[in-house]
Every structure is written in structure tokens, then in C-alpha cells.
Amino acid sequence: MNINKQSIWILKGVLFSGVLLLGACSLTEVTSTTSGAVDAVTPDVTLNRFVDVRLASIQKEAAQGEGENLDALAELMGKKDKQAFSSWMNANYDELFNNLKQPSQLISRIESQGKDLI
Secondary structure, three states: OOOOHHHHHHHHHHHHHHHHHHHHHHOOOOOOOOOHHHHHHOHHHHHHHHHHHHHHHHHHHHHHOOOHHHHHHHHHOOOOOHHHHHHHHHHOHHHHHOOOOOHHHHHHHHHHHOOOOO
């Protein structure tokens, strides 16, 4: 089989395009398997964007005391015990969500009130 340099570059381009397309498909969902590398580069952007997009779901799950959005939020905020985080969100629901004007306020409230969470 005779492969020249141009063919290799074309193959690399096709593979890279495929990776970009696959990556773009998964950008709409943030789950508990969020890459630590992404968070290490842009933790505030990722966390703020997640809360902006998912605030209604986070609030609903906090009222229930469980859910995948709370698990993802715990992951993004570096909380190791997701169950404890979800229970804490439920127990502190009023303090976290009353008079909430902007999604970023939720992050501040969690950080200031939930310092002791693992």
C-alpha cells in the first residue's frame, strides 16, 4: 500500500473534523462525567454557564433533594459527596433560592453557606 504525505494530511483532517463534530454534539449536555480538563481550564465559565442554562432544573431537583443536575453541579463545584450535597441543597432550599435574581447568585450562596460540604 502506497500512502503519500498528502493522503496522511487529508486523513488527519477528516479524523479531526469527526472529533470536532462528536465534541459539539456532547456540548449541550453536562453530566457527572464532565471532563476535569475542561473544568481546570475554565471552571467559572463552565459552572456559570451550567447554572444559567439549568437553573429551573436545579431548583426543581433541590426541592426534591436529588437529581442528575444536582450531581453535575456538585461535580462542577468540587463536592465529592453528591448525596450529601443534594440533601444539603434540599435542607437549605429557602436560603438558596428565595429572592434569587441571577443564576450566579446561587453559586455565591452555595459557596458561602456550604463551605463545610465535602
